[in-house]
Amino acid sequence: MFNHGCQRISVCVGRKMGFSSLFLLYILILLSLCSCYYGDTISINKPLKDGSLVISKGGNFALGFFSPVGDNGKSGTSSRYLGIWYNKVPKQTVVWVANRDDPIKDSSGEVSVDNHGNLILVSSHSPGVQLWSTKKEAMPMFFNASAGAAAQLFDSGNLVLFRGGRGMVWQSFDHPTDTILQGMKFGLNRTSGALSSLTSWRSSDDPGTGDYSLKLDPRGSPQLFLIKGTTRREPYWRSAPWPWKKYPHVYNYTFENNEAGVMFSYHTYDPSITIRIVLDGVGILKPMAWHERDGNGDWREFWSAPKLxxxxxxxxxxxxxxxxxxxxxxxxxxxxxxxxxxxxxxxxxxxxxxxxxxxxxxxxxxxxxxxxxxxxxxxxxxxxxxxxxxxxxxxxxxxxxxxxxxxxxxxxxxxxxxxxxxxxxxxxxxxxxxxxxxxxxxxxxxxxxxxxxxxxxxxxxxxxxxxxKWRSMVAVMGASVTAAWFVIVSFYLVLRRKRQVKDKANSRRSDQSTDGSLGYRERMGNELPIGSGKRTYHQDLSFFSLSSISAATDDFSPANKLGHGGFGIVYKGQLPDGQEIAVKVLSKNSGQGTEEFENEAELIAKLQHRNLVKLLGCCIEHHQQMLVYEYLANRSLDSVLFDETRKVSLDWNKRYNIMVGIARGILYLHQDSRLRVIHRDLKTSNILLDADMNPKISDFGTARMFKGDVLGDRTHRIVGTYGYMSPEYAVLGHFSTKSDVFSFGVVLLEIISGIRINALCEEDEPQNLIGHVWELWKVDMERVMQVVDPSLEDEKEKRFEDILRCIQTALLCVQEKADDRPDMLAVLLMLNGERTLPSPKQPAFIFREHPLMSKQEEEEQCSINQVTITMCLSR
Structure with a gap:
């Protein structure tokens, strides 16, 4: 049970105690209990103060003052709220809040029935101000208080206000916050004209009005709508029209559509099962049941929406x-x-x-x-x-x-x-x-x-x-004739195309026997040998001759060298038409080179997005394999971000645009491309910048493709860079889209701080940048701003909320457990300020650079338009 603010009294009792001492002890215990329990009603002469509770007759629910507890089980605020929660559920679960947007700063809150028969909430901290009250209705000028007005908490969780002679005049079920309880009628009340709705909390430890709301649309066939936004309100999700799916042996819906209104409610078949429907802070609607086993309990969801x-x-x-x-x-x-x-x-x-x-x-x-x-x-x-x-x-x-x-x-x-x-x-x-x-x-x-x-x-x-169906026979016959002609013409064109391809291939072989090389640039529409077999390449991929690449790079001059990595060297070049290119030359000594080369050539040719680097073509000649990319003027992100001179050009707006651009590129790989792609080696050196500082993700040599809803896999061959790799991948070989999310979180922290992930590691200090930020975050939000790049000092105060949101998003991405990390759609919404951010859990920050990495290799991580700098470890 969590602390409801009840006063506790400790009494030392000796072995020998007289009657008067026992009587005094009995009186003290009664006083202690009275301060915690107040029956199930509030009346004019019986207010409810902070530290006391109103408990329903059967003990199912409690009404009192509370401080919200976050997902981590700790309260992140001292603010006090008047609310209703489950009294028999060990985990704090608040189902209704009165003053959700007007918290009380101390424990001076008091709720009572006034002389007009309304429930009011006041605080000595704000004298003369009603922080909350029930809806004021037309009352007689002289309301007879002695006639009786009281609020009663029922075992259903409903707080009901009664007035003598008028019966019920207000109930909390008509004004829900984020939860629908059993027996609550949710929808349109035609008598009062009220349309009930749920509104999410801002976060797990802030019950203030959030960004998402749920309403029942009574038009046509009634359906539930989840609305997003507080100013520009747009439909975010919709249930199927009534009637809805039911869960046999668990709970059932009851639907009413009559003169009284259009409302639905639900109930469980087994009264011992505790069920609630909640709209959480990130806009997810969840029917949940309390499940307890072996002394441990938690809320478990039946389903959630939106999900896909x-x-x-x-x-x-x-x-x-x-x-x-x-x-x-x-x-x-x-x-x-x-x-x-x-x-x-x-x-x-x-x-x-x-x-x-x-x-x-x-x-x-x-x-x-x-x-x-x-x-x-x-x-x-x-x-x-x-x-x-x-x-x-x-x-x-x-x-x-x-x-x-x-x-x-x-x-x-x-x-x-x-x-x-x-x-x-x-x-x-x-x-x-x-x-x-x-x-x-x-x-x-x-x-x-x-x-x-x-x-x-x-x-x-x-x-x-x-x-x-006879009326469509004429149309059917016409369509059949058209289809026949289409088949004949198509067959003719296919035969003609095959003949042209064959003639072109013969001509190409003839040219090779004469010149010893192919032309400057040929479109690849056939199969070309790679390794020991043949592979069909994407039809939009161009083939470059070795002589043309050599001419473009001035015979691979050292002056044109941009950088090198685990799979080869990258050179700058210029084609005869003036286009600048970056040529990745695969190392002949690389044991994994052919596989990564084939993978990257096939994969990146299929991917088209403004935040992915564009592959222009490849070269396969004399056992030499090369990839030809567009050249980006500002080269790699790390070469700018970690350079004391160049980083000054990265103001907050540019850094933020780079973060969002990278997020959009990863979201495309994870969800919007034809195949689900997991990059597996996302880092600042693999983010290239064009002339306008727009980011483009590169290096797909280690990427993996999946079909449908497959989210990940396991490998015994770990490829990647320590510090950027998620713990489950670095240790167990498990990789998924959440592995890329972890890497993206690291990149976010580097962009914000201007510090390399492992730059803070020392012999006696196991923490890297993630650990450093986490330690500051645990202290307070002001302290974590110390990590911001000093070059942004002039913008820190003005951009405080934006920077803090990005830091919190990064910490959510690098949480230790993969299931706790958000997907990239949620991350992008968080960066854009379109989603409430939950409190981050313990991140993974114990992994440092590999002990075999030399100082020289560490320095070479700062690449210049480097397409690959992947470190490979065989397990």
Whole structure:
């Protein structure tokens, strides 16, 4: 049990005690108990002071003053709040807060019933000021206090205010904070006009109004909306339309839609199970149950939302559909009869613009031959503008529902929904835009029938049995003829293309026998030998001859050397057309070189993002392997960041833009590229800067690709750089997207401090930069600002909150346990100030540089446009 502020009395008792002493001890114990327990009511003559508690009759809930406890189990503030919490749950779990935005600075808080019959909260710290009160209603000018007014805490967790002769006039269930309790009716009360909502805490130790809120939209088929933002409020997540999924043997929903209102509530089948639905500080909605075993207990969630990208509201825009189960392809697609509104953005895996009708005439779906195509097992679209339709015969509801939809030109889709409570099937029709449709796999969701025109039906059979199909026969025949011609023409073009490729290959061999080398630059569209086998390269990758690379680098002149690393040397060069390049020459002595070369050439050619370095091509000739990159004028981030002269050019705005740019690049690798990519060697020397100081991630030789939702793997061959490697990877070989998050956190600290990760390590001091920052963070937020680069001294005060947010984000990234670290989407939102930051847990900072690394190797880490400086260790 946590400290509720109760006074405790310690009494020393000797072996011999008289009657008077025993009586005195009894009186003292009673006084101690009275200071902690106050029954279950508050009345005019019985206020509740800080240090006392109101406990419900069955002991389930307590009302009193508390200081919030964070995820680390410690209170980060001395502020006091009036709240309700579980009395029988050992872990502090507050479910309702009165003065969430007006904390009391000391323990002088007092809540009472005033002469007007309202609950009021006051503090001697702010005399004459009501920090909180129940909603004031029209009261008689002379309210008779003796008639009785009291607030009672019930075992349901509901605090109810009664007034004599008027019954209940206020209850906490109508004004929830971040939690929905059992029996609480959540939604629209038509009698009072009140629409209840949840609002998240700012953080685990700050109950102030957060950035996320949850409301029930009563229009159409009711659904829950998670709203993001306090000023510009936008939908962030949406539940499926009612009815919702139920959890047999655990809890069930009850839904009411009548004259009184549109509200839902839930209850458990087993009264001994404690369940709550909470909206946390980072915008995640979680139904949770208290689970206790072997004397230890904790809250466990049934599910959470949003969880995937497809959970985000309108992720694929209007008339788009999102499929989280897709592998190696973009998760967004258009509904039948629609195509991408912005094909270019769609090709870049941004479907937010949505889809438009394939036919210019939007009325084509309201004419002769239109019908429906079925999408199976989907989360039904936003039902704000949907309507329930009564049909005549439940046995043929599919046919009747489809016919009534066809009779109305504004009807764009329909679905047949099972109303379990009413034990019948209902017809739900959409009128207008279809948005936020998501594939639910094969076992969940409902079938959605999307209205399409006759042209779209051509070649397809409508899934609506009984509707006439003869009207689309003409369109089908026309489409068949067109398809036949298309096949014939395509076959001819394929044969012609093969002949051209063969002729071009023969011509190339002829040129090689004459010149001994290939031309300056050839597009690779065929297979080229690498190692002992053959490998097919990306069609957009160019092939450079050795002679052209030699000419561009002035015969690999030492004057053009930019740097070197574990896999070779990097040279600067210039092509005949004036374009500057960076050439990575693979070392012949590298045992791992061929594998990394092939991996990087294939991988980076497929990746296109403004924050990834661009690969122009490669050279494979005379057993020599080279990669040709774009040359970036400001070279690598470490060469600027750790140079006392050059770092002055990096003001806070530039450093912040570099952080965000790197985060966007990693997010693309982890989530938005066609394959999930884990970099495994992210560090400041692998971040290159263009002329405008825009960052570009380089060195993909050690990167790993994964399909679908695979998040990581294990290896016995550890590649990377000590200090940047996550502990689970450095010690056990476990790597995942969270490994890159750890490395990014290290890079953030280096950018903020201008200090190398291991620069602070000494023989008698095991801590590196992470440990140094953590020790300062544990003291206070002011102290941690000491780590900021001295060149930013003039900006520290002005940018205090921004810098502090970035430091806290970095500490969240380098937490010791991978599961505690945020993903890159959350990190980017944190950097942008769009997400509340939780308190960081213990970071991993005991890993230092490898003892075999020489001083010379340590100095060479400051690369100049260096593409690879990876240290490889075999296990």
């Amino acid at each position: 990208r497809c959970d985000l509201y309108a992720h694929c825009g209007e008339y788009g559909s999102c499929d989280p189960l897709r592998v190696n392809t973009f998760e967004c697609s258009c509904l039948p009869g629609y195509e991408p509104k912005n094909p270019m953005e769609w090709s870049l895996r941004d479907g937010s613009d949505g889809c438009v009708s394939k036919r210019v005439n939007s009325s084509s779906t309201c004419g002769e031959g239109d019908g429906f195509l079925r999408l199976e097992h989907v989360k039904l679209p936003d039902s704000s503008h949907a309507i329930w339709v009564d049909v005549l015969l439940s046995s043929s509801i599919d046919l009747e529902c489809g016919k009534t939809c066809l009779s109305n030109c504004s009807c764009s889709a329909y679905a047949i929904v099972n109303a379990n409570e009413e034990k019948k099937r209902l017809c739900l029709q959409w009128h207008g835009v279809l948005v936020d449709t998501t594939n639910r796999g094969t076992t969940d969701g409902y079938d959605l029938y999307v209205r399409v025109d006759a042209v779209e039906l051509a070649g397809r059979s409508t899934d609506l049995d009984g509707l006439p």
